[in-house]
Amino acid sequence: MDLNKSHKAYFTKRLIGWHHNENDRDLPWKQEKDPYKIWLSEIILQQTRAQQGLPYYLNFTKAYPNIKKLAAANDEEVFRIWQGLGYYNRCKNMLATARYITNELKGKFPNTYEEILTLKGVGPYTAAAISSFAFGLPHAVVDGNAYRVLSRYFGIETPIDSNEGKQLFQSLANELLYKDDSAGYNQAIMDIGATVCTPKNPICTTCPLIDRCVAFKQNLIDILPVKTKKLVVRTRYFNYIFFQHNEKIWIHKRTGKDIWQNLHEPFLIETIIKTDVATLIKTDEWSHLKTKAKPILIDSSTQKLTHRIIDTNFFSIDIKEPNINLPGDGNWVKKQDLKKLAFPKTIVSFLEKNFYF
Numbered sequence: 001m002d003l004n005k006s007h008k009a010y011f012t013k014r015l016i017g018w019h020h021n022e023n024d025r026d027l028p029w030k031q032e033k034d035p036y037k038i039w040l041s042e043i044i045l046q047q048t049r050a051q052q053g054l055p056y057y058l059n060f061t062k063a064y065p066n067i068k069k070l071a072a073a074n075d076e077e078v079f080r081i082w083q084g085l086g087y088y089n090r091c092k093n094m095l096a097t098a099r100y101i102t103n104e105l106k107g108k109f110p111n112t113y114e115e116i117l118t119l120k121g122v123g124p125y126t127a128a129a130i131s132s133f134a135f136g137l138p139h140a141v142v143d144g145n146a147y148r149v150l151s152r153y154f155g156i157e158t159p160i161d162s163n164e165g166k167q168l169f170q171s172l173a174n175e176l177l178y179k180d181d182s183a184g185y186n187q188a189i190m191d192i193g194a195t196v197c198t199p200k201n202p203i204c205t206t207c208p209l210i211d212r213c214v215a216f217k218q219n220l221i222d223i224l225p226v227k228t229k230k231l232v233v234r235t236r237y238f239n240y241i242f243f244q245h246n247e248k249i250w251i252h253k254r255t256g257k258d259i260w261q262n263l264h265e266p267f268l269i270e271t272i273i274k275t276d277v278a279t280l281i282k283t284d285e286w287s288h289l290k291t292k293a294k295p296i297l298i299d300s301s302t303q304k305l306t307h308r309i310i311d312t313n314f315f316s317i318d319i320k321e322p323n324i325n326l327p328g329d330g331n332w333v334k335k336q337d338l339k340k341l342a343f344p345k346t347i348v349s350f351l352e353k354n355f356y357f
């Protein structure tokens with residue numbers, strides 16, 4: 001690890017030089033000064049790659065060009081635009097914050113780091129990004145890109161997910177920040193991490209930091225940054241049953257603290273292993289429905305989330321009488337109205353493939 005003064009000064013100088021002369025990463029929110037649009041982009045980009053978030057950013061700014069419009073929007077419509085982006089709590093917090101700023105702060109976006117940090121869904125990284133990009137305040141961002149670039153260039157082996165690591169990287173980032181242009185510096189470290197010092201196969205030959213990069217010199221690129229906790233990915237088995245009656249389908253909204261909050265789904269039975277029709281109709285949830293009709297398996301899919309794999313079977317069943325013992329929180333929705341509701345990506349793909357949309 002090399003944290004001496006000249007090593008730090010070289011880092012900031014080379015990074016800023018690269019940003020002004022070579023960084024050609026073009027994204028619509030980069031020149032933006034409107035705090036509302038910067039906040040919107042940062043919320044969308046949490047847990048999401050820029051290329052994936054880009055169409056969502058464009059759709060949101062088109063539908064809601066200012067915070068008042070977003071605050072006044074119908075929840076269902078906002079969730080429909082968010083559909084497919086995942087981590088739906090972000091959408092819920094985004095709406096709550098838009099309404100808080102519009103109603104409690106008279107539409108004026110907070111302009112200090114401390115106030116921005118109090119907003120729902122905003123942590124230290126997002127607060128630093130908004131306060132530097134929108135207001136030029138001297139706060140350094142430490143996102144996944146910054147962790148990677150800093151740990152490699154300085155050769156830091158302290159785990160980035162330990163308390164010690166978090167403090168070390170934050171204080172190093174604060175020290176390196178180019179205070180005359182904090183927005184440019186923050187943009188530069190995120191861009192170089194996204195385009196040059198990438199997680200796999202970084203393009204060291206074009207990197208402005210190569211001459212003094214510890215990881216490059218000591219062949220540590222593959223082991224840096226270090227993480228203590230390995231991600232445990234568990235598979236969940238979802239069995240969706242499309243109860244159909246008179247061209248209508250039984251649909252309800254997901255509530256509670258589980259994934260896909262506020263999105264809609266057909267009747268769900270979750271099982272601990274992959275299940276066929278014979279096993280499905282022996283479950284307690286199925287017996288509770290008190291129906292003799294049998295579902296038919298029509299499709300399967302697998303969706304990978306960060307911590308989970310969702311393995312889904314889709315069943316269909318036509319029923320003559322709609323008054324079977326389905327839960328009280330659902331409704332019979334006409335097939336042509338399904339498009340008005342927000343669904344998880346895995347269900348949208350099924351509906352599109354099977355001509356419901």
Ligand code: SF4
Binds near residue numbers: 149153209
């Ligand atoms: S030289 Fe390679 S490993 Fe070092 S900072 Fe640049 S891209 Fe990353």
